[in-house]
């Protein structure tokens with residue numbers, strides 16, 4: 001009898017990601033008996049194959065770039081730098097392991113939490129199977145994340161994903177990257193700076209299509225200046241291994257058949273949610289057309305007692321949005337029940353160098369909103385601190401609602417852009433009039449000190 005073997009918990013969390021781990025600890029603090037199920041390494045994508053390892057590589061790549069760029073700042077470098085991917089990987093692995101260990105320790109230190117290794121799938125809406133174990137709860141929290149989406153046409157080829165590329169110990173000689181968006185571009189610059197020849201193939205007409213075309217063109221300029229080859233408008237891609245050490249990608253551009261060859265191929269064509277692994281149909285869960293688990297603004301699914309948090313609900317695709325889902329959940333369970341998804345202002349950074357920090361609407365989205373808009377843009381080349389650093393590529397721009405005077409969106413593409421964007425974001429969360437920020441006195445010499453000047457340049461813009 002299955003019921004004899006059922007282990008009952010106050011809550012089951014599936015996935016030890018950016019929402020699952022803090023939620024397990026929060027529930028345990030309230031004396032709930034919690035099971036957390038994880039099929040792979042603790043910490044999920046961000047810790048193991050996403051933010052932490054990639055940003056460790058970005059730092060190594062920046063060091064290689066800084067040496068190559070040193071003569072521009074009056075520093076003579078005797079010979080070209082030697083890149084040791086094995087050591088770069090070792091440093092990255094150490095950072096990843098530290099995070100994993102921290103998570104393992106915090107979960108193990110809580111007697112209320114049972115860690116269960118394996119893939120969970122639904123039996124029905126209150127029971128999950130993990131190997132031969134059956135777990136039961138009336139509160140189930142799904143934090144199953146996403147994985148690399150592989151398009152058709154690559155069945156006959158050895159390819160890398162964000163996971164396997166981080167295991168390489170030898171630098172790819174000629175790296176082809178399919179997908180010119182966040183993942184593809186970060187890896188493109190990392191490996192180019194470390195010494196690979198890099199080509200990016202993107203299906204769309206321009207890179208990072210979620211951004212304004214102006215931003216996309218500036219990003220392309222930065223990458224091309226570093227001799228990264230970018231091909232947009234590449235359709236019907238197909239991959240083939242010619243020999244074991246070579247890969248060919250054929251595609252159509254402007255109606256013509258073309259081919260390129262490389263030693264390695266990275267596929268970075270988006271993510272697909274891991275909801276399918278859960279056998280959601282057994283619980284009757286609503287899954288949308290793109291595979292995400294449908295939730296309302298309180299993260300409730302269509303089944304009472306089942307909630308979905310993080311990348312798998314399709315409401316955010318970042319570590320901070322997954323963590324915010326945890327915060328919402330905690331407030332809904334134990335707090336004032338006031339926090340919802342509706343409060344969130346979209347923000348993120350693209351970690352090429354210089355980084356692109358983004359908050360709120362793009363200019364195209366703002367124009368579509370039909371609001372009366374004020375807009376200003378300033379090139380980084382006019383900003384003293386950027387000139388002093390010798391890093392003048394990029395821009396700062398801001399969009400304001402002319403009626404409410406509130407900031408609707410901002411982009412800072414340039415040195416420190418990932419941090420500077422926080423100033424706009426704070427004003428947006430505080431619902432400040434742009435005039436308050438315009439009258440603020442900021443520290444000299446910083447890029448931020450030009451935000452008041454940027455706001456003084458606001459002008460009406462047509463929709």
Ligand SMILES: Cc1cc2nc3c(=O)[nH]c(=O)nc-3n(C[C@H](O)[C@H](O)[C@H](O)COP(=O)(O)OP(=O)(O)OC[C@H]3O[C@@H](n4cnc5c(N)ncnc54)[C@H](O)[C@@H]3O)c2cc1C
Nearest residue numbers: 015017018039044045046050120144145310311317318319
């Ligand atoms: C290369 C790359 C770089 C990134 N860089 C950034 C960045 O700089 N900044 C940023 O904010 N975001 C970044 N992201 C996105 C970020 O990593 C994710 O948004 C975030 O990790 C999502 O967290 P999550 O908790 O939703 O899911 P995850 O962290 O993916 O956790 C889900 C966990 O669930 C487990 N799981 C899945 N199905 C089951 C099952 N059936 N049973 C048991 N366990 C299961 C998985 O093994 C996984 O450990 C990056 C992503 C990638 C791929």
Ligand SMILES: NC(=O)c1ccc[n+]([C@@H]2O[C@H](COP(=O)([O-])OP(=O)(O)OC[C@H]3O[C@@H](n4cnc5c(N)ncnc54)[C@H](O)[C@@H]3O)[C@@H](O)[C@H]2O)c1
Nearest residue numbers: 151179181182183184202203204268269270317349350351
């Ligand atoms: N800095 C960050 O915060 C960061 C970094 C990396 C990833 N991420 C997260 O990971 C998510 C996924 O990133 P991503 O870059 O893989 O996906 P994406 O969905 O942003 O972009 C995928 C790109 O691949 C292209 N593409 C799709 N199929 C193709 C094909 N067959 N041939 C050629 N091009 C094709 C698309 O046109 C698109 O430009 C992002 O939405 C982001 O949330 C965040």
